[in-house]
Amino acid sequence: MSAHTRPETPGGLVEIDQRSREIFRQIVDGYLTTGEPVGSRNIARLLPIALSPATVRNVMTDLEMAGLIYAPHTSAGRLPTERGLRFFVDGMMEVGNLTSDERGRIEAQIRAAASNRSLDQTLTEASALLSGLSRGAGVVVTTKANARLRHIEFVRLDAGRALAVLVADDGTVENRILALPAGLPASALVEAGNFLNARIVGKTLDELRREIADSRALMERELDELTARLVETGIATSSGPSGDRHLIVRGQANLLEDLKAQEDLERIRLLFADLETQTELIDLLSRAEAGDGVRIFIGSENKLFSMSGSSIIAAPFRDGGQRIVGVVGIIGPTRLNYARIVPMVDYTAKVVGRLLDGGR
Structure with missing residues (x-):
């Protein structure tokens, strides 16, 4: 990931110094972990540098003016905006590596499915596997051809x-x-x-x-x-x-877990309605074929999830001729654990591609 330090905002480009980055990271980390707003007192305790809650509040005001965070309702805490999440994902996120056990589990389950099942069933297994590992909904788009x-x-x-x-x-x-x-x-x-x-x-x-x-x-x-x-x-x-695109979705029930408020339930209802609109979801996933590697679509950046505030992490897979023939991914709330899920989706796409290339 590149290390942007100047997010574009309505007012122009804003410098984000190291202190602001640390405070912003604590807000994002808290949101991705709990979904809850993070207040200045908690941030002051968590920071590796000594700052007073008042100083933290001043920085939070600057971050809010830059469009990176906002205050939900009357809460004293702050949450990242979608723009803030994009800034974090593109410029600050440190993508983790899968453990050897995780890689082995992905490889073993998909290869076991491929050894005695159809391609569709193998891709269904890949979708279900991603769902289980991420606690989101696993998705695969491929073509009957x-x-x-x-x-x-x-x-x-x-x-x-x-x-x-x-x-x-x-x-x-x-x-x-x-x-x-x-x-x-x-x-x-x-x-x-x-x-x-x-x-x-x-x-x-x-x-x-x-x-x-x-x-x-x-x-x-x-x-x-x-x-x-x-x-x-x-x-x-x-x-x-x-018209030959084929969509597989597994694990929608995972999206019902960890609901914290009535608005969460409404968001999931809207997401389920989005998932029923297969053509638009297929079109969105097909955008992940535009280049190599993992693509991340956050919230209203895409029309499909503009109401439900959801994200999708997706990666293309290739056949033996190195042609892109499908996409695997994970759908979930905008507080997905991006750093953990990105390598998971990427590795799954590579395993599926190797199987299509004769198992090499």
Whole structure:
């Protein structure tokens, strides 16, 4: 993490000296630990430097004017604002390392799931594992096109339509309706299926599509023009991009724990409503694919969680070709233990990626 010391505020850039940083850190640490406001007397006792409560209050006033903290209701204590949390996460947070036991547990559970279950079940296990480790809700977004395929078959529905039936290695079946080229003979459906099945085993749709594109000349020699068009239409129709996103959420019940007030219950109700809006959550998680490493979205920084005041920590995972094919993450209140959860999400994404790369 970079060490910013000048957060942007409505009034411009404000210097945060070492004393202010220590006081601000105590406020954030108290919030992340208990969710409660922290007062000047408690901070004065906790600081590694000797300051009076009055001096601490003066610094807290400056931090409040900078938009980094605020006083909830009539409390004498202070809490970090979302801007303050962003400043802390980007510039002050010291990301911890997972213990060897934690790494071993993540690796063992995900590999055990992968050894005798489908990809979906493996990703569900990863989601549940993150939920259990973080006490938040574990989330995974992936695409159906990542599944390794076993068989494809074309079934005519009427003169102008056919059903493409795709069977994955894990036994899941997906059906897609596609338009047939005019004048296509019945035998072409069998020929197209045979052509693809000779190349499909163990490949994803993306890999199959690239292979067909690379061997177009061979396809045109082996198949007539209409059948070749059916092959291309079949794998294109079956590869839907954004609409093929698949969302897995586990551990929502964890979000009901440690509620401290009626407003907490209302926040969780709003969060549950957000989680039901799968399209928006998928879009948000897909933003984590924009770069390498872990992304943190805090509260109203994203439209989805603008009302529920929640955060998400997410990291992309890659397949054997080093293409980003999904995202794993954790959703919880803005007082998530960011320093602990960031390496947890990052390592889980790497383990899932290694499994997709043949277990290396």
